[in-house]
Amino acid sequence: MIIVMKADVLPESPEVAEVVRVAERYPNVRAEVRKIQGATRVLTEVYLLGSTSSIPLEPFEEMAAVEKAIRIREKYRAIGRHEGQVESVGFEYNGVGFTQDNFHVFAGLCAVDSPRNTEEMFRALKGVGLTTTRAGAYKPRTSPYDFQGHGKDCLPYVFELAGKYSIKIIAMEVTHESHVDEIREALKASGNATGVMLQIGTRNAQNFELLKAVGMQHDFPVMFKRGMGITLDESLNACEYLATGGNHRIVFCLRGMKTNLGDPHRNFVDFAHVPVVKRLTRLPVCIDPSHAVGKKTLAPDGILDIAHTTAQGIIAGANLVLVDFHPKPDEALCDGPQALLLKELEPFLRDCALVRKAYEERQRLYATA
Ligand code: PEP
Ligand code: MN
Numbered sequence: 509m510i511i512v513m514k515a516d517v518l519p520e521s522p523e524v525a526e527v528v529r530v531a532e533r534y535p536n537v538r539a540e541v542r543k544i545q546g547a548t549r550v551l552t553e554v555y556l557l558g559s560t561s562s563i564p565l566e567p568f569e570e571m572a573a574v575e576k577a578i579r580i581r582e583k584y585r586a587i588g589r590h591e592g593q594v595e596s597v598g599f600e601y602n603g604v605g606f607t608q609d610n611f612h613v614f615a616g617l618c619a620v621d622s623p624r625n626t627e628e629m630f631r632a633l634k635g636v637g638l639t640t641t642r643a644g645a646y647k648p649r650t651s652p653y654d655f656q657g658h659g660k661d662c663l664p665y666v667f668e669l670a671g672k673y674s675i676k677i678i679a680m681e682v683t684h685e686s687h688v689d690e691i692r693e694a695l696k697a698s699g700n701a702t703g704v705m706l707q708i709g710t711r712n713a714q715n716f717e718l719l720k721a722v723g724m725q726h727d728f729p730v731m732f733k734r735g736m737g738i739t740l741d742e743s744l745n746a747c748e749y750l751a752t753g754g755n756h757r758i759v760f761c762l763r764g765m766k767t768n769l770g771d772p773h774r775n776f777v778d779f780a781h782v783p784v785v786k787r788l789t790r791l792p793v794c795i796d797p798s799h800a801v802g803k804k805t806l807a808p809d810g811i812l813d814i815a816h817t818t819a820q821g822i823i824a825g826a827n828l829v830l831v832d833f834h835p836k837p838d839e840a841l842c843d844g845p846q847a848l849l850l851k852e853l854e855p856f857l858r859d860c861a862l863v864r865k866a867y868e869e870r871q872r873l874y875a876t877a
Pocket of ligand 1: 618644648681708709710711733763796799
């Protein structure tokens with residue numbers, strides 16, 4: 509059950525304490541207070557967990573500071589959008605807000621290879637005014653003979669350069685919980701020069717111990733990448749592990765499904781699920797056109813498949829785009845064939861803005877139709 513407080517009722521207010529007191533009078537019920545950053549206001553919600561099925565709604569609904577009491581479905585208890593929860597919610601991290609209504613591009617290196625390429629990448633981002641990027645230090649590779657990422661060795665220069673070029677958030681995959689500590693320590697040593705959004709890669713989508721560990725830390729938000737060979741329901745349940753650990757700062761990322769029905773693309777593009785994930789959950793939704801398409805093929809209309817695919821996700825309401833760039837894709841140690849060139853960054857962003865505007869116009873059209 510969720511008790512939604514009226515606007516401006518803060519988590520630490522006596523009204524919220526009263527809701528918790530009333531709730532915890534029932535046996536085996538625990539109350540968790542959550543502060544939720546909405547698109548227009550901060551919301552306080554009290555989640556009642558445990559044996560809540562026999563608790564009546566009325567005692568809560570009658571309280572003056574309560575807006576409504578909602579009985580939640582069994583499914584996606586923590587990340588789900590439950591009946592009556594119409595507000596778009598999200599979170600803020602390092603000065604950047606994420607909701608189902610806004611839009612960000614995380615353009616950058618699939619894998620960090622050298623200080624020079626990292627600096628060139630970050631300089632290009634600053635040149636176009638981007639403060640969000642990707643930079644992989646821990647790379648899960650199909651073959652053990654392939655480059656595995658520089659790991660913690662590269663973190664000092666990555667964070668220092670991020671600070672130098674005003675990067676606020678780096679999306680960075682972790683494949684083991686010890687990586688979270690390494691990132692935390694390196695960030696601290698850099699004087700917290702930047703922020704990190706931890707990425708759970710598609711190959712770890714059902715690594716439940718990793719999900720629990722990343723869910724239990726509250727320093728970093730998480731980008732969860734949909735499992736490439738499991739159902740959407742299974743991926744959402746996996747994501748639920750992050751939230752039940754208490755970390756609600758989650759972005760859900762679509763990155764294509766592994767099936768040769770997607771050939772000649774690397775994965776079968778699943779961006780039609782952008783509105784589905786927005787309906788089932790209140791998480792901001794990201795698309796990764798680079799890992800979905802996997803190559804830089806050009807369509808006869810002069811537009812890259814990656815750009816077409818990006819547009820498909822944005823026109824459907826995606827909130828983030830995670831996309832690979834590299835100063836010299838031929839020399840990239842991971843996923844060079846799908847990396848866009850730095851000179852393609854500016855037109856790519858213009859394309860994104862164009863399609864985002866079209867999406868917003870579509871929203872207005874249907875709102876007034
Ligand atoms: C990545 O983003 O670098 C990556 C490995 O993606 P995925 O987990 O979606 O394959
Ligand atoms: Mn990659």
